[in-house]
Amino acid sequence: MNHGTSLLWKRRALSSLSSTRRGLPKEKMSENGMMSRPKVLTIDTINPTVKKVEYAVRGPIVQRAVELERELSEGMKKPFAEVIKANIGDAHAMGQQPITFFRQVLALCSYPELLSDSSFPEDAKSRACRILNSCGGNSMGAYSASQGIDSVRQDVARYIERRDGGVPCDPDNIYLTTGASDGIVTMLKLLVCGEGATRTGVMISIPQYPLYSAALAELGAVQINYYLNEEKCWSLDIDELQRALNEARLYCNPRALCIINPGNPTGQVQTRECIEDVIRFAAKERLFLMADEVYQDNVYAEGCQFHSFKKVLFEMGPEYSETVELASFHSTSKCYMGECGFRGGYMEIINMDDDVKAQLTKLLSVRLCSPVPGQALMDLVVNPPQPGEPSYERFIKERTATLSALAEKAKLTEQVLNTVDGISCNPVQGAMYSFPRITIPEKAIQEAKKLGQQPDMFYCMKMLEETGICLVPGSGFGQKEGTYHFRMTILPPTDKLKILLNSVKEFHQRFTQQYS
């Protein structure tokens, strides 16, 4: 063996020694005498919790939808002319128009030379100047403080005070985040601790928005399911909360309770009484309340009203308002703005221990700051044009048009789906989705099992292939055992929505026939 080769063997021997010690699989000599080196990152060496992360909204059915789009564009014949992605709450993708004022201000912020352009209204210009003055170097391209631009946080605080009938809001309790998701996941991360029976448990509604289950899985926290009552329009039962909590106490340490109001995927808008009950429950059981309120302007049903958790909390008096820990979340992605691509969001933290809050601040600072355009947009959302200002009329017109179109579509969806035998749709009180219950014939269930699919995934996949409509099966959100649902957005323009709903109806009838 020559010198070079012996060195080679020596190096290999040493490194394979280090590999073993480092818990990495040893090199193997394969048949042709070549060393096959396993990878550094393998299923066995990576973080065990990441393997459990799933997110149905962008899951396998969407991948298939994208494939079908590609096939269509390549000229393949399909029983439909286009794929409709009714799986994701993306209003602009479905043709909703942005609010002119917001986009004008943001364009001015992007290229301030436009301030001399007379086609922009004065109020947009003054708003842009105000935002730019709060930015480092007067540019949206500078990092902001990690908690967010100071003047924006102050504006958010004032918005919350106005919204909540004067209940005071401290700007120090406001954190600007990269969408509400960032805030939610950061809070969950902050609260997760313990091992085994003391591991943090987090209560979440079933059905839920799968960001929560994904985050809890990745954090290795315990997911505690509480079931919403489908028969009572997806309402929340305190008895059910208690049941879930009591059971969970046997194997984990329940510390937080997540509520989505208005609900996703269910659209239910909680009554004031219900919110009070939840607050009392959280107080009694010492739970950290996380109120996801991103759909707060999306309320359609008569008799329904958005009540912010914070407002109700404070109106219940100091016994609660001084003790119950609450984090509430908002975003620029939904409501009448639909600006998902900006990743704008905020959270308000109430009654958090100062030291814990310092840890939260520290955690957020690791990522430097949230996107500044999103912060600027959030500023405009909480501080829209006022009566008398040049852009006010247009703003109100656009906002009203968008919200009333959504209300109309919510009603239409409920009506049409309820005419279908085997589909039962609760009123879409708010948010952006319908979550109807579907009856799947036994034969289809068996077929699904054979394919190793959830029955509602099987159903939705078939619908996709036959109609081009992409929905998300209820199994992606959680549902009572033996029930099946799908989530469909109400976002397509009314004409298209009518066609969509009809296609869904016809598909369901065909499907039921086929598997009877």
Next chain:
Amino acid sequence: MSSMQQVNPKVRGIRNIVNLQGLAAQITQQIAKGEQKPFQRVIDVSSGDPHRTGMRPLSFARQVLAACLYPELLKDNSFPSDVRQRAQKLLGVCNGGSVGSYSASSCGIPQIQRSIAEFITRRDGGVASDPEDIIFSSGSQTTLMLVLHLMSSGQGPTQAGVLTPLPCPHTLPMLLDEAAIKLIPYQLLEEQGWALELEELQRALRAAKGHCEPRAIYISNPGNPTGHVQDLKTIEGVIRFAASEQLLLLVEEVYQDSVFGQEQKFLSYKKVLFDMGPKYSDKVEMVSFHSISNGILGECGLRGGYMEVINMDPLVKSFLMSMQAPYSPPVLPQLALEIMVNPPSPGDDSHEVYSQEVLQRAEIISQNARRGCEFLNNIAGMSCQPVMGGVFLYPSLQLPVEFIQQAEVLGMQADVLYCQKLLEQEGVCLGPGSENGHDDKNFHIRLCVLAPPAVLEDVLQRLSSFHLRIQERHH
């Protein structure tokens, strides 16, 4: 009420922030309220944030973004035709033709993934890049965090570790803390312009054995904060080291467009890897990072970056992508990235202005670096290595014993106290070397030189007079 004991130990384990920027903001507010200070305004050059220091954004980029934000601007001649064309093209790749929609994939807008892949191929002289290997996120901390989370495992002697340069980017130690990954420092050689020495890598790895499981080596090239640009020999050596020691390469190349040393050139790790042949290019796992927070665009506040994932196990990659799935990267920065890799071409309306602006920036940064280095080397008690790239100067500080003692009494690192006093007395905010990992008596400060020359001059003068005062006072 939740208490400290109930906070996630991983969060508690994140080292505390040195919040000089918070103090800087506070002082700025005090000035705005009319409080008297020994200076008119605060100058913050502690991070690689050129807009903050007064550098203007690139016109073409901001015009295109403005038109994308408010497409009404496309209807008239507010902007040159190439701006309008580009805006139209970019709006065409956004769902619903709006920058407000989610990206079609959580990994990014597919057409822009393709643009980036094409850019990388061009840059690397034809080495293929797959758009499916490009993952966008809101800034390089977030992209890096994904990978760190992916590899985080174990505790104590089985805790995953990353070989990390000393000094490293000041945001890195906290990221490692958050991911519960052990920081294994390898010293860069200050006397040689902060070069990387292979023996030191090997020493660091040996020292780590038994204390943790080294899984990766982090490289910053051009160096942040050192400004060192690695040569071919070094890069090949690191790649061989990573191959033989089975380490994942995490290569941060954000300042690849800011190289101004006379003999130096940016060499991408990926290109070198592929030039070394299949023995390495088929095996070595690598993730390289880039972002718009760089020396050219400097759009730190937009928060946009990407990573290219090379040779990752396909199953592991699918998990990486599923981690990313619930989070949609912001759209505007992706458009900015596209502009970054496909600037105006010769003949385009905006080409002249664009080229001038880029050239001007390149000149400013190289002149500032030279000027700054020279100036600092002339200050007694300061020593600055020549800088070949990046956006920082990272001089060493000799501090009087009394000053160091004063810091100890206050429970602070001396360089942090130094920076705090500098801020309070002169209104200049620099970064302490302890943020970059230097937590011993080897004090350094970092300052960003991507600033208007007059601003840098102001900073240097103030720093100089402050430093001399410190030396005199604590003699």
